[in-house]
Amino acid sequence: MRSMKHRTLTGLGVLALTAGGFAAVSGHSAAQAADRNGKCEKGEFCYNFNSDLKGAWSDFTSSVGDYGTTQPSCYDFKGKAKGHGKCIKNDAGGFWNKTNKPVTIYFNSGYAGRSVTVKPGAKGKLPAAVYNNNASHRIGKGGGGGHNPAPSGKWASPVPSSAVITARAYYSSGRYHGAVDYSGFNGKFRSACNGTIDSIAINRTYANRNAYGVTGSTNYLWVNCGGGIRMGYAHWYAKDLPSSLKRGTKVKAGQNLVNVGNQGNSSGQHLHFQVERSGKQIDGHDFLQSKGVKGLPRE
Known part of the structure; x- marks a missing residue:
């Protein structure tokens, strides 16, 4: 360096x-790569670049407190649809909660600022409070959501x-x-x-x-x-x-x-x-x- x-x-x-x-x-490990494959699958919380869910997906199996803002270190939209390769922070239009837990979406990084909680199975356009203003998310009440400790x-x-x-x-x-x-x-x-x-x-x-x-x-x-x-x-x-x-x-x-x-x-x-x-x-x-x-x- x-x-x-x-x-x-x-x-x-x-x-x-x-x-x-x-x-x-x-x-990434092989397991982590599978988690982040640009497909919204069972057990995942996902963002979509478009509010109609026809854009590129960014999928998660755990809570994330900071998405990052620049490539190649940021969390981005995967696949070939519109928005692919873009960093997801403050740029998501839609969501799909395919976990069996509530997911809270935050305006600020570090699980801070105004927030909206979406129920298991909910999908569609992100609520106005976090539409294109998504900076972190917490899966479940405890926020772990994955195999890592809190x-x-x-x-x-x-x-x-x-x-x-x-x-x-x-x-x-x-x-x-x-x-x-x-x-x-x-x-x-x-x-x-x-x-x-x-x-x-x-x-x-x-x-x-x-x-x-x-x-x-x-x-x-x-x-x-x-x-x-x-x-x-x-x-x-x-x-x-x-x-x-x-x-x-x-x-x-x-x-x-x-x-x-x-x-x-x-x-x-x-x-x-x-x-x-x-x-x-x-x-x-x-x-x-x-x-x-x-x-x-x-x-």
């Missing part, structure tokens, strides 16, 4: 993990507010990055959610040194936040990993994790912060903003 600056920056580390480097840690509801900034954003989902060149890079700070980065460490990947060849330009050389720590949300932290040195942090360790939002580093495919000290929702990369900074997190670095 090579960081392209959003604003003039001198003497701050910037990153270099290529898009190809994400392949090993991201992507989110903890507690989030935090992974870095000090004084940190600088040096890259987002796309570099200024237009090349896909798939994460947020935070530079300009020292010390430990923090867990951005309550969750459980489910993966620690250390590249033994470059565990404690830089490998700029070498794809797949970067150390990663992943936290499962529940509700399909996973958060990845990269470029720390293996020597700085506390012995208390291992697979299965529970962490709390705001808890210190590892010292920020310049390990692996990186061109300067920074945190590569990667967030996935149901296996699909989303903008982590936008996600935390949607959760009302305070103390995030400003653009």
Whole structure:
């Protein structure tokens, strides 16, 4: 991930993990791909691009608190009908609830703002309150709706507010990055959610040194936040990993994790912060903003 600056920056580390480097840690499972096939099937809640339900479909088996707003990281309409490929946020005209539970559709991300609840089996044009203003949905009263545990509801900034954003989902060149890079700070980065460490990947060849330009050389720590949300932290040195942090360790939002580093495919000290929702990369900074997190670095 090579960081392209959003604003003039001198003497701050910037990153270099290529898009190809994400392949090993991201992507849909076969089951998830079947869930998102552009067909509204039994057990799913679906949006349609058109109010008459003749457009492209976007189908879900679980609740989603943030649809995303840009390709390729957003939830989109599938198939070949009108609207296919468009991000669904604030662009759905119709719906079909083929689950056996009520579904609440929200005006804002994070299950917030005005909302409308539709009964099992209901279909048609989205109610006026959320017509072309759909930003999240919750299946059932508890909102889980799928095989993932419900989110903890507690989030935090992974870095000090004084940190600088040096890259987002796309570099200024237009090349896909798939994460947020935070530079300009020292010390430990923090867990951005309550969750459980489910993966620690250390590249033994470059565990404690830089490998700029070498794809797949970067150390990663992943936290499962529940509700399909996973958060990845990269470029720390293996020597700085506390012995208390291992697979299965529970962490709390705001808890210190590892010292920020310049390990692996990186061109300067920074945190590569990667967030996935149901296996699909989303903008982590936008996600935390949607959760009302305070103390995030400003653009």
